[in-house]
Amino acid sequence: MRSKHPSARAPKAGEPTTRPDAATSGVQFLTVPEELAGQRIDNFLQARLKGVPRSRIYRILRKGEVRVNKGRIKAEYKLQAGDVVRVPPVRTAEQAPAPVVGDQLRQLVEESILYDEAGLLVINKPAGLAVHGGSGVRLGLIEVLRQMFPASPFIELVHRLDRDTSGAIMVARKRAVLKHVQAELRAGRMEKSYLALAAGKWPRGRKVVEAPLKKNTLKSGERMVSVHPEGKPSETRFQVLERFAGATLLAAEPVTGRTHQIRVHAQFVGCPLAGDAKYTSDEVNRAFRGVGLKRLFLHSAVVGCTLPGGQKVRVEAPLSAELESVVSALRAGGDVRTSG
Numbered sequence: 391m392r393s394k395h396p397s398a399r400a401p402k403a404g405e406p407t408t409r410p411d412a413a414t415s416g417v418q419f420l421t422v423p424e425e426l427a428g429q430r431i432d433n434f435l436q437a438r439l440k441g442v443p444r445s446r447i448y449r450i451l452r453k454g455e456v457r458v459n460k461g462r463i464k465a466e467y468k469l470q471a472g473d474v475v476r477v478p479p480v481r482t483a484e485q486a487p488a489p490v491v492g493d494q495l496r497q498l499v500e501e502s503i504l505y506d507e508a509g510l511l512v513i514n515k516p517a518g519l520a521v522h523g524g525s526g527v528r529l530g531l532i533e534v535l536r537q538m539f540p541a542s543p544f545i546e547l548v549h550r551l552d553r554d555t556s557g558a559i560m561v562a563r564k565r566a567v568l569k570h571v572q573a574e575l576r577a578g579r580m581e582k583s584y585l586a587l588a589a590g591k592w593p594r595g596r597k598v599v600e601a602p603l604k605k606n607t608l609k610s611g612e613r614m615v616s617v618h619p620e621g622k623p624s625e626t627r628f629q630v631l632e633r634f635a636g637a638t639l640l641a642a643e644p645v646t647g648r649t650h651q652i653r654v655h656a657q658f659v660g661c662p663l664a665g666d667a668k669y670t671s672d673e674v675n676r677a678f679r680g681v682g683l684k685r686l687f688l689h690s691a692v693v694g695c696t697l698p699g700g701q702k703v704r705v706e707a708p709l710s711a712e713l714e715s716v717v718s719a720l721r722a723g724g725d726v727r728t729s730g
Contacts, residue, residue, distance in 0.1 A: 416479035424471040425543045428565050431458065432465040435477065437536075442480055450478060489528045491537045495519075499534050505705045508697050509564030510571070511535070511545075514707040517556040517685050521547055535561060548572060549582075552650065554667075557584070557690025558707035570698040575647070581694030581704065584642040584652060585631075587687035587716070588661035589674045589726070592630055592638040599655040600625045603648045614668065615650040617658050624648045626655045634720040636677070636727035637664060641691075652688060663688055664716075664726075677726040681719040682712070689713060 426434065435447050435456065447465075454462045457476040458469070469475070498516060505512035515521070515531055522530035535545050548560035548571050562568035574580045604621030606614050625645035632639040638661060642652045656663050662670035664678040664687040678687075694704035709717075720726070 418475075418477040420475045420477060422469045422471055422473040422475065423543060425565060426469060427471040428569065429469050429544075430465070431456065431463055431467045431469060431475070434469060434475065438477065439480055446480070450480075489523075489533070491529065491534050495529075495534060496538060499531065500538065504558065504707060505703065508699070508701060508703075509562060509567040510548075510697060510703065511561040511563060512693060512703075512705040512707075513559050513561060515551055515556055515559045515690075517554055517710070520553040521550050521559065531559070532561070539563075544568075549575060549580075549647070551690055552653075552686075552688075554686040555584075555688045555690060556707075556710060556713075558693040558705055559690060560693055560695070566698050571695045574695050578645070579696070581692060582644060582690065583692040584644075585687075585689045585691045585709065585713075586640045586642050586652060586656065587664040587678075587683075587713075588638045588640055588656050588659075589664055589670060589678070589728075590636065590638070590661040591633070592628070592640065592661050593659060596659060597629065598625065598627050599659060601655060601658050603651060603654055605649055612668075613649070615648070615654045617654065622646075622648060624651055624655070626652055628656075632717075632721075635723070635725040637720055639717065653686075673728050674726075677728050678716070681716055681724040681726060683716045684712070687713060687716065 420438070422434075432444070432447055432451065436442075436444060439447065450456055451463070451465050455478040456463070458467065458473050460476075499513065502514040502516060503511065504514050513531065520530040522532045532545065532547055536542075539545060542563055544563060544565055546562050546568050548562050548568060551557065551559050560571060562571065571580065601617040601624060602619060602621035603615050603624045604618035606616060608614060623646065627643040627645060629641040630638055631641055640656075642656075644651050650668070653663050653666055653669050657669045662674065664670065665675055665683045666686050666688075667675070689709055690707060692704065692706050694702070696702050
C-alpha cells in the first residue's frame, strides 16, 4: 500500500487542492480529485504548467523533480484520487505566457456549442481553428474551452478534427465520459458522418474505399498521407447525395480513423475534395473558388454515442453559411468542370 502525504486532504469542487506552503517555497503540492483519477501525470502537468514545453515536463519527471506521494514516477503514471503531486517551480524564462482568448473567438466558440449535458460537450468547430495548440499554433479549441470554463477540472478531446475541417467534435468534461466514449469509438460503436464535396463525377457503385494509408513528413515539416502497401489498413464508406456539373456531394463515414483518411481516399478514387490545399490541384480549387468556395469542403455533420449511464446522444452540426452558398450555387447551375 502506498503511503499518502500527511497534508493530503479532500479536494474542493473537483479541483486539485494546494498545500498552504506552496506560495512561499515556490513548490506546489496538489491533491488529485476524483474527477482526474486515471489521468497520466504528464498530461496533468501540461494542463497546469501553461506554456511550458512538453520536453521540459518530461525532463523534470526524469530528474525526479516531480513526486507523487513523495515517490518518483514515470511519465505514463496514472494518477489516483487523493494522490499528492509535488510540482517544482519552473523558471519564468522557460515558460511562455499563456495566450488569452479574445472576445470574438470566445463568442464564436460559445455560439458553436451544440450540446452540453452529462459531462459531454459537442462543438460545431469552425474551419481554421485547430483542436489544440502546438506546431506553431498557440491557441486551439481545447485551450479556448478551458478558459471559458475555468471551474471545470477536466476538459479533454474525445477525438480530433483537422484544422481545416469544420463540424461536430466531442469534448469530455468528465474522465468517465472520456474513457467510455473512446471505448465506444475503438469498438466502432460511435457514429461519425461527414459531408464532403468531391471534384468530378464519383464512380457509380463505389460505396467503399479500402486502401492502406501511410503518413509522411516532408522536409518542410508538412505532414502528408498517401496510399501505400505498407500503410495502415483504412476503410471509408461513401454515399452519393447529389450530383452537379463537375462535382459530387457525398456522405462519408470513416470506419477507421487515420489522419486525412477521407481526403486521401477521395483523391485515390480520382475525385479529390474541393478546396483541399494538400491533395487537390490548384486548377481544380480555382474552379471551385468561382462558386464561392475558399476552404476545404469537409464537414463533420453527425456524431453519436452512448454515455456511461446508457443515454444515447446524436448531434447534427449544420453547414456554415459559406458551404451552404456553394451548394446553392452548384444547384443553380454553377459549373466547376476543368479541362483535366
